[in-house]
Amino acid sequence: MYILNSKQIAKADKATINTNGISSVDLMENAATLCFQWLHSRLQGQQIKIHVFCGIGNNGGDGLVMARHLHQHGYNVSCYVVNFSDKRTNEFLTNYNRLKEIGEWPEVISHENEFPEVKFEDIVIDAIFGNGLSRKPAGFSKKLIQYINSTKVFTLAIDIPSGMYSDKSNTDSSTILNAGHTLTFQCPKLAFFLPENKEAINTWEVIDIGLDQNFIETLKPASHFIGKNEIKPLYKPRDKWSHKGTFGHSLIIGGSFGKIGAVTLASKAALKIGSGLVTAYTPKCGYNILQIAIPEAMVEVDDDNALKYFNFKTKPTVIGIGPGMGTSEKTKLGFEKFISENKTPLVIDADAINLLALNPNLATHLPKNSILTPHPKELERLIGTWKNDTDKIKRAQKYSKENNVIIVIKDAHTIVVNGNELFVNSTGNQALATAGSGDVLTGIITGLIAQGYENLIAAIYGVYLHGKTADIASQEIGFEAFTASTILDYLPDAILDLFKQEQQQPQQTEEEPEN
């Protein structure tokens, strides 16, 4: 699914209105009615106090439509116009009049003295600012957002929590409304996945308002939200006549005294995802450990307690390098020589990223489309300190373009960066915050490349499957007992899940719920 930026959404709105013969007011009516139905099907007429805060733009128009439907269905509603400007849109005015026509006059708020009392047990519908936010909320609209946040009331945000830009950092989280749930139009917004917005965005879902898909295609959006629909077609079926050589040879380079577990996990993961052959290349101290831990893997050794020579005999399809490797001086020197001579595709993780960051010229030697899988600290070493999350993404894009590499920014929502393109992962949860989880990801991506998946696809696909293991496992064992080895245990379920039919939702009846 595409993630459109605010300009693309505004263009798609216009194009849909122009080519599909639907008026802007009708588009708004459809969109906001879907939001009303969402709430109505949950409340079933309960008399919880509902406050609808409407701005003066089209987001406010959505709020007015919802307020009208809520009134007409007998809810206990108060509607307010947050009068931060006199630039009321036509669609706002039309729906302002429609609300008045049913006898309901919104209260106009122009000053903080006019804020209504909002109680914790009420519901707030947030239709103050939407996609047209052009600057941080200030004055009484900022105070209103802060007041609503202070009540901790459940807030249903329409399209986007007010004060949040859809595609860039706000930099002042105190001017963003903290939404309990967001009903967002047409597509998820990049802002939902930025760690700095974690307070403001909780759960969300997309409301399909039928914007013109053909037109959206012409915009060639660079950002994508990766779910099962995107992943399933990437799967490569296995030929009946294939043999182990068909599925490539992964070489996992890493380990140091006390950190052989990292290379063990990565090697196991490469095997488990289907690499035909796997060799681990470690210091001598890892030999027995690896041979005993993974009978399926071959092992080559280097110097005693840390890597030094990088002179393996294996001719791999792909190399995953870094897990547990350490950054000792001898490893650093050997690594630099290895990188400057290597031509084999690379997946670079952990200490290999740290060593790369120490010597930026090295990156020019990386084979095209090498994959780097940094966690936030490693990323910072690589691209420098960022001002905010948008700056972080821009810096990663710049690094990716300058060095022709793919960067996997690991976080609650992992983002794969390929030049300007962003692929935001939908799977995974807090269970993955555990030692060795990154080593397993390195092994998975390496093992996918070994089997012939293109590097970018291997990164996107690997990140998705890795996250999916946690989604499935946490239903069965919770978060805490989940370890990196659990990822390996649940990889088969994550793959099989791609081919599971979704359970049919119970059919909604034609009749609306009783008031």
Ligand SMILES: NC(=O)C1=CN([C@@H]2O[C@H](COP(=O)(O)OP(=O)(O)OC[C@H]3O[C@@H](n4cnc5c(N)ncnc54)[C@H](OP(=O)(O)O)[C@@H]3O)[C@@H](O)[C@H]2O)[C@@H](O)CC1
């Ligand atoms: N047919 C359609 O197009 C559909 C659109 N839909 C809905 O429309 C929403 C987008 O509507 P919108 O473009 O009118 O923007 P919205 O956010 O409501 O308000 C912008 C106004 O606020 C002002 N303003 C901005 N920042 C400010 C600040 N900090 N402090 C004070 N003022 C500020 C800004 O002023 P300006 O920047 O021009 O100075 C302008 O006057 C979208 O999110 C969705 O909900 C759906 O119904 C589906 C159909």
Ligand SMILES: [K+]
């Ligand atoms: K909003």
